[in-house]
Amino acid sequence: MAIKVGDEFPQVQLKYVPYDAAAPDACGAPQLLDTxxxxxxxxxxxxxxxxxxxxxxxxxxxxxxxxxxxELKAKGVDLIVCVSGNxxxxxxxxxxxxxxxxxxxxxxxxxxxxxxxxxxSIDLSVAGLGAVRLTRFAAIVDSGxxxxxxxxxxxxxxxxxxxxxxxxxx
Amino acid sequence: MSIKVGDIFPDAVLTYVPYDAKNPEACxxxxxxxTxxxxxxxxxxxxxxxxxxxxxxxxxxxxxxxxSVGEMKRKGADIVACVASxxxxxxxxxxxxxxxxxxxxxxxxxxxxxxxxxxxVNDGTARRMGPIRLARFAIIIDxxxxxxxxxxxxxxxxxxxxPAVIAKL
Numbered sequence: 001m002a003i004k005v006g007d008e009f010p011q012v013q014l015k016y017v018p019y020d021a022a023a024p025d026a027c028g029a030p031q032l033l034d035t036x037x038x039x040x041x042x043x044x045x046x047x048x049x050x051x052x053x054x055x056x057x058x059x060x061x062x063x064x065x066x067x068x069x070x071e072l073k074a075k076g077v078d079l080i081v082c083v084s085g086n087x088x089x090x091x092x093x094x095x096x097x098x099x100x101x102x103x104x105x106x107x108x109x110x111x112x113x114x115x116x117x118x119x120x121s122i123d124l125s126v127a128g129l130g131a132v133r134l135t136r137f138a139a140i141v142d143s144g145x146x147x148x149x150x151x152x153x154x155x156x157x158x159x160x161x162x163x164x165x166x167x168x169x170x
Numbered sequence: 171m172s173i174k175v176g177d178i179f180p181d182a183v184l185t186y187v188p189y190d191a192k193n194p195e196a197c198x199x200x201x202x203x204x205t206x207x208x209x210x211x212x213x214x215x216x217x218x219x220x221x222x223x224x225x226x227x228x229x230x231x232x233x234x235x236x237x238s239v240g241e242m243k244r245k246g247a248d249i250v251a252c253v254a255s256x257x258x259x260x261x262x263x264x265x266x267x268x269x270x271x272x273x274x275x276x277x278x279x280x281x282x283x284x285x286x287x288x289x290x291v292n293d294g295t296a297r298r299m300g301p302i303r304l305a306r307f308a309i310i311i312d313x314x315x316x317x318x319x320x321x322x323x324x325x326x327x328x329x330x331x332x333p334a335v336i337a338k339l
Contacts, residue, residue, distance in 0.1 A: 015298040032298075053263040087299045090260050093223040097263070110300035128185035128200060129257045130280045130302075 002119035005149055009046075009141045010117035011036035014083060014107040017092035021102065030088050033081070033107055035114070036144060042078040044141045045166055047104075048120060048134040052086045052094035056156050061136065062098055064163035069103035072163070075170040077140075083107040083114060085121075085133035109134060122155065136161050140169060172289030175319055179311045180287035181206040184253060184279055187262035189272040200258045203277060205284070209311055212248040215335055217308040218290070221299060222256045222264035226325065231306065232268060234332030239273045242332075245339040247310075251275035255282060255291075255303050279304060290321060308335050 003010070014033045033039075047065060049057040062082060065072075069080055080103065084091060088108035095106035112132035115121025122135040136152035138161040148169045150160035159165065173179070184203045217235060219227035232252065235242075239250050251274065254261060258278040265276035282302035285291030294303035308330040310318035318338045320329030328334065 013298070030298075051257060051259055053259040054257075055259075085300075086256070086260060087221060087224075087294075089221055089223045089225075090256060093263070093267075108298065111295045111298055112300070125281050128278060128280050130300075 002151070003139075003146060003149065005146050007146050009035060009039075009139075009144055009146055010114070012109075012113040012117050014081075014109055014114060015088040016105055016107040017088055019095075019100075019102040024101065025096065033105070039079070039141065039144065041143050043076050043143075045072060045077050045080045046137075046139045046141055047080070047082045047161065048114075048137040048139075049082060049084045050122065050124060050133050050136060050155055051129055052084055052090050053097075054129075056136075056158065057084075058094075058098065060158045061162065062094075062100075062104075066098060066100050066103055068163045068167060071167060072170070075167065077170065079105060081105045081107055083109050083134065085109055085112065085115065085130060120151065138162070138166050140166065172321065173309070173316055173319060175316055177316045179205060179209065179309070179314050179316055180284065182279070182284040182287055184277040184284060185258040186275060186277050187258050189265075189270075191271070198262075203275075206314060209249065209314055211313055212311075213246050213313075213339075214249045214251065214311040215242055215247045215308065215339075216251050216253060216311060217330060217332075217335070218285075218304040218306060219252065219254045220292070220294070220303050220306055222254050222260050226327065227254075227306075228264075230327045231331065232264075234327070235274060236268045236270060238332040238336060239270075241336060242339060245336065247339060249275060251277050253277040253279050253284065253304065255279055255285065255300070306330050310335065310338055 087110040091106035136155040140148035257280045261276040290305040306322035
C-alpha cells in the first residue's frame with residue numbers, strides 16, 4: 001500500500017555524491033542519506049522521477065525545480081532532494097548536466113529500498129528500465145511526516161508533481 | 171558457470187538509443203537489439219562495465235575504447251559495443267559525453283538478461299548499486315562464436331581493456 005499524507009516518512013538509506021563548489025566537475029566521495037536521521041527537523045521536498053536522462057524527467061520535471069529552488073527555500077523548504085531508481089553516480093552526472101549545483105541533492109535508490117518502503121515503485125521492465133523504479137511523485141515531508149503528496153497519474157506527464165504544484169502547497 | 175571460449179554467444183534482447191547524425195543532441199527513440207540477429211556473420215567486440223558514469227569505467231575503461239575503436243575496426247571488428255546494467259537513456263547520455271556518435275554502440279542490459287545468460291552478473295546492493303550489475307569484461311564474438319573472454323578478476327582494467335582486445339583481433 002502506498003504512502004499517504006499523515007504517514008511518517010519511511011527510514012531508508014539513499015546515496016548521493018555531494019556537490020563540491022571548489023571542484024564542480026569532480027566526482028566526489030559518495031555519502032549516505034538516511035531519510036530519518038539526516039532529515040530530522042527539516043522541511044524537505046522530495047521529488048521522485050522514473051529515470052535520469054529520460055525525456056520527460058530531463059525536459060519537464062527537473063529543470064523547473066532547479067529554476068524555482070530559491071523560491072521553494074524562501075517558503076521554508078530546507079532541502080530539495082531528487083531521487084530515482086538510478087544509482088548515485090548516474091544521478092550525480094545527470095545533476096551536473098542539468099547544472100543543479102547545490103540547489104538539489106541528487107540521490108540514487110538503486111537498491112529499490114525507497115520504492116518498496118513507500119509503495120511508490122513501478123515496474124518499468126517493459127520499457128527497458130528495470131523492475132523497481134520510482135513512479136513520478138513529489139512529497140513535502142516536515143520533521144519526518146508527509147504533509148503533501150502528489151503522485152502523477154500518468155508518469156509520462158508532469159502536473160501534480162511539478163514545481164508549481166509544490167509551491168502552491170507550501 | 172560463465173561463458174567461455176568456444177561457446178555460442180547467447181541470444182539476448184538489449185536496448186539502445188540510436189545515434190542520429192542529423193540530430194546529434196536529440197534523445198531518439200529506444201530500439202531493441204537482439205544479439206543473434208545483430209551479430210550473426212559479424213566480428214563483434216563487446217565490453218561490459220559495472221556502471222556508466224562511475225570512476226573506473228569512465229576514467230580507465232571507456233576512454234581506451236573511444237581512442238582505439240578505429241584501430242579495432244581496421245583489424246576486422248564490424249561492431250564495437252559497450253554494455254552495462256544501466257538503462258538505455260543513461261547509456262546514451264554516457265556515450266554522448268564521450269562523443270562516440272555511432273562508433274561505439276551503447277547498449278543497455280537493464281533487466282540483466284544478458285548478464286545472467288553469460289554468468290557474469292554481480293550483486294551491487296552492498297554498494298547501493300542495485301542487485302543486478304554486469305561484471306567488467308570484454309568478449310570477442312566471431313559469427314556468434316566466442317573467441318575471447320577477458321573477465322576482470324579484480325578492480326581495475328587489464329584483460330577487459332582495449333589493448334588486450336586489440337592484441338586478440
